[in-house]
Structure formats: structure tokens, C-alpha cells
Amino acid sequence: MQTEKVIDHIVTWLKEYATKANMNGFVVGISGGIDSAVTSSLCAKTGLNTLCVEMPIHQAQSQINRAQEHINQLKERFSNVSDTRVDLTPVFEELKTAVPTVDPSAQLDLSLANTRARLRMSTLYYFAGLHRFLVAGTGNKVEDFGVGFYTKYGDGGVDLSPIADLLKSEVYAIGKTLEVPNSIQIAAPTDGLFGDSRSDEDQIGATYDELEWAMKMKDQGKSSSDFEGRESEVFNIFIRLNTVNQHKMNPIPVCKIPVNLL
Structure with a gap:
């Protein structure tokens, strides 16, 4: 960079x-x-x-x-x-x-x-x-x-x-x-939202370096079956959080009303 x-x-x-x-x-x-x-x-x-x-x-x-x-x-x-x-x-x-x-x-x-x-x-x-x-x-x-x-x-x-x-x-x-x-x-790194000493890594279960690696692997089209051990664990953590938090990353869903109902 x-x-x-x-x-x-x-x-x-x-x-x-x-x-x-x-x-x-x-x-x-x-x-x-x-x-x-x-x-x-x-x-x-x-x-x-x-x-x-x-x-x-x-x-x-x-x-x-x-x-x-x-x-x-x-x-x-x-x-x-x-x-x-x-x-x-x-x-x-x-x-x-x-x-x-x-x-x-x-x-x-x-x-x-x-x-x-x-x-x-x-x-x-x-x-x-x-x-x-x-x-x-x-x-x-x-x-x-x-x-x-x-x-x-x-x-x-x-x-x-x-x-x-x-x-x-x-x-x-x-x-x-x-x-x-x-x-x-x-x-x-810590979000400081819980009033204790827990770090981001404590909450997520992986370091940012590990998450960056997993993010890169996902972009390359890799899947959990491509890894084993700690790499598999980290990749699955990333995929799980990326999936459940899509509601934060995507636009707010809008209910579109069919024209024939207006």
C-alpha cells in the first residue's frame, strides 16, 4: 500500500x-x-x-x-x-x-x-x-x-x-x-461496549489478521472444505458472521406494492 x-x-x-x-x-x-x-x-x-x-x-x-x-x-x-x-x-x-x-x-x-x-x-x-x-x-x-x-x-x-x-x-x-x-x-482492539476487558478477538474468536485472510479466501471462492485445523475454524467463523450480519450490510428491505393494488 x-x-x-x-x-x-x-x-x-x-x-x-x-x-x-x-x-x-x-x-x-x-x-x-x-x-x-x-x-x-x-x-x-x-x-x-x-x-x-x-x-x-x-x-x-x-x-x-x-x-x-x-x-x-x-x-x-x-x-x-x-x-x-x-x-x-x-x-x-x-x-x-x-x-x-x-x-x-x-x-x-x-x-x-x-x-x-x-x-x-x-x-x-x-x-x-x-x-x-x-x-x-x-x-x-x-x-x-x-x-x-x-x-x-x-x-x-x-x-x-x-x-x-x-x-x-x-x-x-x-x-x-x-x-x-x-x-x-x-x-x-476493543469496542468497549460491555464495561469489561473483553477484546474484539475475545468476542469474535479470531484476530483481525485471521479475518483478513478469511475474507480474502472467500473472495477467491474458497469453501470450508478447502481448509483444516485452525484455518477451517477461522474460515467458518468468518462465513457465519458474514452470513448472519448481511442485514447490516445490505440496504433496508422495502415492501414493494404491486401496481394493481394501488
Whole structure:
């Protein structure tokens, strides 16, 4: 990958899109992870207003520290970058008291995790509406089009996706060139939605390198019978998630009414 040229291409694309849309800049949710760090850095390089928003909900202190380190560094380097912090923990807890009580289960945990992501999406659009900003998505190619590892109408609810055509390894390469803090570059990827230390690999059952390999194999028309051992396991994980999460990747289905019924 021609990293510098890819960076220039994305920055030009972002600036042209915002200018043509008559928008004033971008708002990005900062998590302390590589994807949001790279996305916000690319937005900052456009020279347009870039608002970095922290939205902790029972967040681990390590994630908060990394997010703040990145924001502070970005503000030192770019005069067009500003930041704000919205503690959504009280909002999240209040919502939990307003909905019916159910028995604890894995499904409840997942529902609450997705609720966190959707509260953050609403917060980003609040600021976007105030300032005529675009909500910049932070999803990469493996997450968005491989395994669907994001929340529908949560972190998947964005105006544009600057890094969604980049594999995770490519995002890391760009992050290094953009001088993203080392603490972020070496941190285990996590969505931070469960209030514990589980990583993306813990949830998915495979590393991003393994998922990139499986994605490539699928594109080459391979099937699970072509592999054995760990390769077979990883390929099946990828295929299963790619299949069950198609509802996130495809357009919303519309019920078409026959002309003779209108």
C-alpha cells in the first residue's frame, strides 16, 4: 500500500465531500482505539473543523487515557481540532430503569451493549446538527463488510466512511504514518461496549489478521472444505458472521406494492 498517497486521497475525498455538501466540518467519536484515532487524524488534515467527542459509559480508565492522549496530541498539531466530553453513564443508567426488567442473559448484555452505541450515535448527531458537521464513521473494511462487527444505527449510523475500504492492517499502517500515539497502536482492539476487558478477538474468536485472510479466501471462492485445523475454524467463523450480519450490510428491505393494488 502506498500509505502517503492513500492518506492524501482520503483527505482530499473528505474535504471535497464536505465542501460540496456545504458542511462546516466533521464530528468523530473518540474511543481510544486505532480506527477512531486514524479517522479523526484524517479529518483534521482536511483543515476543516474537526470535533472530537468522548462519550464514556462505564469506560475503562485505560481507554479514557488513550482517547485523551490522542485528542491532546491532535489539538497540539492542528488548530482546527476541538473536543468535548459527554458522560453518558447517567443517561445509560436512567434508560435501564425506564425499560422493563428482564432476567439477566447473554441477549440482555448484547442489547445493552448496542444501546450504548446508539446513545453515542445520537450524541454525535446532536453536535453535527448544531454545527453543520458530518458524522465521520470509524469502521474498517473487515468490520463493515466482512463480519459486520458494529451496531446497526449505532457506530454504523454515520454520514460518510473514510476508512471503510481499508483492512485493519492497513488502518494500522496509516496510523503509524499519521503518528497516532503508540499506546493506541499497541492496544488490543476493543469496542468497549460491555464495561469489561473483553477484546474484539475475545468476542469474535479470531484476530483481525485471521479475518483478513478469511475474507480474502472467500473472495477467491474458497469453501470450508478447502481448509483444516485452525484455518477451517477461522474460515467458518468468518462465513457465519458474514452470513448472519448481511442485514447490516445490505440496504433496508422495502415492501414493494404491486401496481394493481394501488
